[in-house]
Amino acid sequence: MQIDMRVMELLASKLCHDLVSPVSAINNGVELIEDIGGSVVDEAMKLIGDSGQTASRRLRLYRMAYGRAGTDENLAVRDVRQIAEHYLTGGKITLAWPDGVPSEEVATRRGFLKTVLNLIVLGEETLAYGGVISLRSDGLACRLEIVGRNAHLNLQLQEALEGASAIEELTPRSIQAYVTGRFAAHFGFKITHDHAIPDRLDLILTVTEPQAASAPESPALAS
Numbered sequence: 001m002q003i004d005m006r007v008m009e010l011l012a013s014k015l016c017h018d019l020v021s022p023v024s025a026i027n028n029g030v031e032l033i034e035d036i037g038g039s040v041v042d043e044a045m046k047l048i049g050d051s052g053q054t055a056s057r058r059l060r061l062y063r064m065a066y067g068r069a070g071t072d073e074n075l076a077v078r079d080v081r082q083i084a085e086h087y088l089t090g091g092k093i094t095l096a097w098p099d100g101v102p103s104e105e106v107a108t109r110r111g112f113l114k115t116v117l118n119l120i121v122l123g124e125e126t127l128a129y130g131g132v133i134s135l136r137s138d139g140l141a142c143r144l145e146i147v148g149r150n151a152h153l154n155l156q157l158q159e160a161l162e163g164a165s166a167i168e169e170l171t172p173r174s175i176q177a178y179v180t181g182r183f184a185a186h187f188g189f190k191i192t193h194d195h196a197i198p199d200r201l202d203l204i205l206t207v208t209e210p211q212a213a214s215a216p217e218s219p220a221l222a223s
């Protein structure tokens with residue numbers, strides 16, 4: 001599977017945008033110490049520490065969600081869950097990921113947990129006012145219930161998720177939906193969505209193809 005250069009550029013722009021805030025805060029903390037000195041050391045060190053942890057948590061998830069690390073067939077659900085929980089720490093969104101979700105039958109599928117992480121990032125982007133992302137198992141499917149004010153996929157995001165958008169029409173706002181859909185299709189999964197209930201969006205990831213003996217290379221970024 002080949003990835004268009006524009007897709008790569010938009011994804012790189014998204015990652016840089018998400019990382020520039022905590023990295024800039026680290027620089028600001030250093031400048032406070034240099035400019036003012038002792039009276040603000042404690043405040044500056046807290047800013048540096050918190051921002052460094054935020055950048056680290058985001059990088060860990062991005063490595064798993066977009067890089068080769070997330071394609072490992074030996075991924076442990078507990079490790080992926082921990083990465084997702086840490087990623088959302090300190091924000092306005094709560095993650096409810098109970099034990100046993102997704103089922104072992106699908107969790108061991110190559111690329112399944114990677115796609116779940118991408119769906120969590122997509123869910124986060126629909127919750128501008130905060131909310132809750134809950135995971136549920138249903139046979140060969142994993143359902144993400146995304147609940148919060150105005151939680152929904154607009155038409156642009158729906159088309160991007162389904163691969164119906166022209167590459168030229170993709171934007172930094174829709175690139176996450178697009179790559180999530182492409183990962184799912186590549187690994188033999190299907191994503192459906194339902195937002196019939198106000199302020200609730202359901203994203204359902206379902207296995208549609210049998211487990212392959214040796215799957216092709218993932219269209220992932222290098223880890």
